[in-house]
Amino acid sequence: MLYLPTRIFMGSSALSQARQYIRNLGKKALIVTGKSSALKSGVMAELLPLLSEEGIAHSVFAQVRENPDLGSVMAGKDQLLCTGCDFIIAIGGGSPLDAAKAISLAAANMLSEDQLYDETLRKKSYSIVAIPTTHGTGSEVTQYSVLTNTKTKIKAGFGSDLIFPRLAIVDARYMRSLSSTVSLNTSMDALSHLLEGIYSTNRQPLLFPLIARGIGLIVQNLALCLKEPDNLPAREALAQASLFGGIAIAHTSTTLQHAIGYPFTTEFGVPHGLANAMFLKQIMKLYTPAIKPELSLLFDKIGMSQDEFMAWLDGFPIGLKVDLNGIDLEAWMAQILSSRNIQISPVIPTADELRDIIKSVQKV
Numbered sequence: 001m002l003y004l005p006t007r008i009f010m011g012s013s014a015l016s017q018a019r020q021y022i023r024n025l026g027k028k029a030l031i032v033t034g035k036s037s038a039l040k041s042g043v044m045a046e047l048l049p050l051l052s053e054e055g056i057a058h059s060v061f062a063q064v065r066e067n068p069d070l071g072s073v074m075a076g077k078d079q080l081l082c083t084g085c086d087f088i089i090a091i092g093g094g095s096p097l098d099a100a101k102a103i104s105l106a107a108a109n110m111l112s113e114d115q116l117y118d119e120t121l122r123k124k125s126y127s128i129v130a131i132p133t134t135h136g137t138g139s140e141v142t143q144y145s146v147l148t149n150t151k152t153k154i155k156a157g158f159g160s161d162l163i164f165p166r167l168a169i170v171d172a173r174y175m176r177s178l179s180s181t182v183s184l185n186t187s188m189d190a191l192s193h194l195l196e197g198i199y200s201t202n203r204q205p206l207l208f209p210l211i212a213r214g215i216g217l218i219v220q221n222l223a224l225c226l227k228e229p230d231n232l233p234a235r236e237a238l239a240q241a242s243l244f245g246g247i248a249i250a251h252t253s254t255t256l257q258h259a260i261g262y263p264f265t266t267e268f269g270v271p272h273g274l275a276n277a278m279f280l281k282q283i284m285k286l287y288t289p290a291i292k293p294e295l296s297l298l299f300d301k302i303g304m305s306q307d308e309f310m311a312w313l314d315g316f317p318i319g320l321k322v323d324l325n326g327i328d329l330e331a332w333m334a335q336i337l338s339s340r341n342i343q344i345s346p347v348i349p350t351a352d353e354l355r356d357i358i359k360s361v362q363k364v
């Protein structure tokens with residue numbers, strides 16, 4: 001079964017095509033964004049005149065930082081309620097998009113920080129327009145919001161059909177201002193999502209063509225895009241791959257591949273995409289015996305062998321090493337093994353296997 005209630009617009013006229021739908025969403029938009037991505041990407045320069053021509057007022061909440069925390073969600077909720085906004089436009093990478101989804105639920109249901117993860121309290125939401133400015137998370141087409149609890153230092157996601165964006169406006173022109181580091185990391189995130197669409201025990205054969213196409217687009221365009229950041233066709237290919245990755249995980253969810261990276265982000269500040277990338281090879285190796293037919297089909301479709309894919313990965317600076325001395329690895333492992341992503345992994349690692357995978361990134 002496939003379910004995707006988001007209306008998707010792609011390409012350099014995406015925003016103008018979406019205009020007639022934005023018009024119907026409300027009279028005042030809360031624009032949820034980060035420090036500068038809405039400006040640097042060029043989205044604001046195109047969006048603000050459109051809103052004003054449509055008679056839609058707005059209030060800007062530009063306080064979302066990377067790996068958004070519960071506090072910023074509460075601040076966004078207060079601003080939405082105080083300013084009388086009646087829908088949300090989220091602009092940026094996965095961080096502002098995910099924060100916007102949580103703000104929507106928190107404001108519509110008057111939820112406190114502690115109530116956000118309680119699905120029984122989610123009855124309604126404010127409509128969301130998602131305008132991604134990175135090509136990684138696919139959050140513009142998912143029902144997930146991933147937040148960090150700064151008190152417990154735990155990063156965890158939740159899913160609710162109420163927070164699927166109503167509109168996704170995917171225009172790769174907005175991604176040309178990305179640094180090469182963020183371009184690389186976010187593409188690796190998209191690659192992880194696409195692979196997890198195959199890894200997950202919730203895998204859906206209907207999605208396989210989309211997944212193979214997405215991975216092929218990344219393999220063919222990532223190096224080119226890093227060399228030529230202004231290359232629009234290359235950016236478009238990566239934006240499409242990211243969207244396909246989002247569509248994949250909206251149906252399959254993520255696996256150990258994601259769960260293992262979260263503590264590296266909260267403890268060491270490793271960017272989300274890189275936290276996935278540093279374990280891509282190890283996780284593929286762990287899963288391969290359990291999903292050989294699916295992987296052979298995938299690599300046949302992409303036109304490369306699994307070994308060639310691994311060698312292609314080696315061409316990128318993703319082999320980050322960190323100092324794990326002083327980390328309570330057993331506590332990390334307990335956290336990883338209890339995450340909701342684990343049960344749908346094709347292989348649940350033993351404690352020894354998981355410890356070995358984590359230790360493979362130990363700085364020597």
Ligand code: NAP
Nearest residue numbers: 034035036037041093094095133134137139142144146177
């Ligand atoms: P991000 O944290 O949203 O942004 C990373 C950096 O890139 C920020 O400094 C941001 O600046 C900057 N940036 C964004 N767009 C830019 C542009 N066009 N030009 C210049 N700089 C730009 O990165 P992300 O990797 O897209 O999102 C990661 C988050 O998404 C993580 O919290 C992850 O867990 C979550 N995630 C969610 C899903 C989902 O389905 N919901 C899936 C995967 C990951 P600003 O500070 O100005 O914004």
Ligand code: ZN
Nearest residue numbers: 137189258272
């Ligand atoms: Zn991800």
